Amino acid sequence: xxxxxxxxxxxxxxxxxxxxxxxxxxxxxxxxxxxxxxxxxxxxxxxxxxxxxxxxxxxxxxxxxxxxxxxxxxxxxxxxxxxxxxxxxxxxxxxxxxxxxxxxxxxxxxxxxxxxxxxxxxxxxxxxxxxxxxxxxxxxxxxxxxxxxxxxxxxxxxxxxxxxxxxxxxxxxxxxxxxxxxxxxxxxxxxxxxxxxxxxxxxxxxxxxxxxxxxxxxxxxxxxxxxxxxxxxxxxxxxxxxxxxxxxxxxxxxxxxxxxxxxxxxxxxxxxxxxxxxxxxxxxxxxxxxxxxxxxxxxxxxxxxxxxxxxxxxxxxxxxxxxxxxxxxxxxxxxxxxxxxxxxxxxxxxxxxxxxxxxxxxxxxxxxxxxxxxxxxxxxxxxxxxxxxxxxxxxxxxxxxxxxxxxxx
Numbered sequence: 370x371x372x373x374x375x376x377x378x379x380x381x382x383x384x385x386x387x388x389x390x391x392x393x394x395x396x397x398x399x400x401x402x403x404x405x406x407x408x409x410x411x412x413x414x415x416x417x418x419x420x421x422x423x424x425x426x427x428x429x430x431x432x433x434x435x436x437x438x439x440x441x442x443x444x445x446x447x448x449x450x451x452x453x454x455x456x457x458x459x460x461x462x463x464x465x466x467x468x469x470x471x472x473x474x475x476x477x478x479x480x481x482x483x484x485x486x487x488x489x490x491x492x493x494x495x496x497x498x499x500x501x502x503x504x505x506x507x508x509x510x511x512x513x514x515x516x517x518x519x520x521x522x523x524x525x526x527x528x529x530x531x532x533x534x535x536x537x538x539x540x541x542x543x544x545x546x547x548x549x550x551x552x553x554x555x556x557x558x559x560x561x562x563x564x565x566x567x568x569x570x571x572x573x574x575x576x577x578x579x580x581x582x583x584x585x586x587x588x589x590x591x592x593x594x595x596x597x598x599x600x601x602x603x604x605x606x607x608x609x610x611x612x613x614x615x616x617x618x619x620x621x622x623x624x625x626x627x628x629x630x631x632x633x634x635x636x637x638x639x640x641x642x643x644x645x646x647x648x649x650x651x652x653x654x655x656x657x658x659x660x661x662x663x664x665x666x667x668x669x670x671x672x673x674x675x676x677x678x679x680x681x682x683x684x685x686x687x688x689x690x691x692x693x694x695x696x697x698x699x700x701x702x703x704x705x706x707x708x709x710x711x712x713x714x715x716x717x718x719x720x721x722x723x724x725x726x727x728x729x730x731x732x733x734x735x736x737x738x739x740x741x742x743x744x745x746x747x748x749x750x751x752x753x754x755x756x757x758x759x760x761x762x763x764x765x766x767x768x769x770x771x772x773x774x775x776x777x778x
Contacts, residue, residue: 371536372494373398376408376504376526380543381600382446383413391541391600392453395499399459404494406533408504408526409450411442432477436506436516440466443503443522450501461499464489466506466514471525473507473515479656480507480515481583482524485532502529520581527584531591538593540580545599546607547572547579549771550624554759557772561622562605565612568622568714569595571748575625575712585609612716620717620724621769626758628709630660631683632740633690634675637700640667647697648674651689657682661710661743661752675741677752680706708740709758712750713765725749731768737761 375395382388391407399405411419419438423430430438447463454461470486493500504522507515517524523540530538545560547569552558564572566589573582579597588595588609598606638644645664652659662676678686683706691702718724728749732739737760741752753761766772 370402370404372404372406372533374406374408374526374530374533374535374538376522376538376540377410377600378522378540378542379410379413379415381541382409382450385449387600388446388449389453392450392457394600396454396457396459399499405499406490406494406529406535407450407499407501408522408529409443409446409501410504410522411446415442415445433513436477436480437514439516440503440506440514443505447501447503451499454499454501459499460497461501462493463501463503464493465503466525467508467512469502469529471507471528473509473517475509475511475513475515476656477513477515479518480509482507482517482528485528487529487532490529490533517583520584523581523584524587527587527593527595530593531587535593537596538588539596539598540584541598541600542579543600544579544597545602545604546597547577547609547623549622550762550766551626554626555624555763555766557766559772559774561607563608563610564622565716566609567612567747568716569609571712571714571745572623572625575627575710575714575748575750577623577625580609619715620721621713621715621771622717623714624711624762624765624769624771625714626709626711626762628755628758629680630677630708630710630752631680631686631704631706632675632677632708632752633683633686634673634703634705635690635694635699635701636673636703637671638674638694639698640670640672644697645674648690648693651693652678652686655682655685655689657686657689661741661750663741677708677710677741707755708752709755710750710752711758711761711765712748713769714748716747718747718749727768728765731764732761735760735764 377391451461451463472483473480504525509515527538547561548558550558570585573580595609660677665673687704694702737757739751743750
């Protein structure tokens with residue numbers, strides 16, 4: 370008997386008929402002798418509808434109250450799912466984040482999980498019940514409801530799998546696995562049978578929307594095998610696992626892109642200790658994540674500093690940075706939200722030279738100008754003009770032969 374944690378996204382439970390189909394699938398696993406913990410997202414479109422309702426009340430909803438509102442989406446899903454399971458002759462129990470006791474910090478809207486008390490879930494499992502847990506939510510030290518941010522149900526599922534020491538965590542979504550790139554942009558994209566935690570972390574952080582990055586972080590830290598599968602097909606998907614030697618043979622595993630980026634440049638910044646901290650401290654305090662950072666070489670103790678943030682944070686970031694620029698004596702702050710980030714990812718990059726040069730050559734051959742560059746051991750990212758995103762993805766996918774199956778050695 371295995372303990373399986375399954376997560377179903379919003380499109381998987383987007384209607385009553387789909388919820389019933391999920392119930393049938395879960396019951397099938399249950400009948401094979403497995404203990405089943407099922408994490409559900411809100412029904413497709415429900416979260417956006419709740420946000421719209423909040424903004425009809427006021428332009429800037431209180432974050433605590435917004436989290437109280439947002440948790441209702443998942444509450445609907447787990448209740449309907451449990452009703453469906455019971456109507457089919459099996460026992461089920463729905464649990465919300467505070468009932469499970471998923472403890473988080475109090476950063477409303479982007480809360481992080483601190484620990485999980487598995488006592489209640491284990492009690493329900495011992496009663497031969499299917500347990501349905503509301504994804505995306507938890508409880509802070511003061512007893513307030515919190516939400517984990519977009520994609521938070523993935524994080525809930527993997528965190529539960531880690532806490533319960535589950536045999537596997539299956540993430541069911543509207544795609545049937547992790548692809549070498551977005552099939553909507555590149556028809557040649559190929560589904561990967563497996564990918565390493567590190568590669569998936571990079572791809573998730575760089576714009577691939579299959580898995581939420583914090584979910585992959587949990588999986589890697591606690592060595593939870595992840596299986597990304599389609600809710601609408603029976604075929605195997607992509608396994609996200611620890612790195613193997615065979616993975617290093619593939620130089621580049623995937624091409625990702627992210628159009629949800631904006632660039633901010635602070636011109637003529639006094640080059641002295643503590644200046645960068647003054648610029649970034651207000652962003653940190655506001656919960657704004659800074660991605661790529663480039664600082665020019667200092668000339669006459671003056672430099673330019675450029676960094677990227679997400680588009681939803683762009684307006685607020687510009688306001689904060691302009692205030693700091695005036696304080697430190699910088700000349701101006703320039704913003705650009707018509708950019709995107711295109712990246713190549715692969716653990717094989719560690720052992721192969723010339724990958725960056727090849728990437729730059731491919732982009733140059735299409736007259737695509739590179740605005741910023743960032744690298745790690747297993748990825749190279751380039752910021753380019755947004756209008757060239759799809760072209761860049763296709764030519765890089767072709768250049769690194771990602772439409773071809775890796776050759777056996």
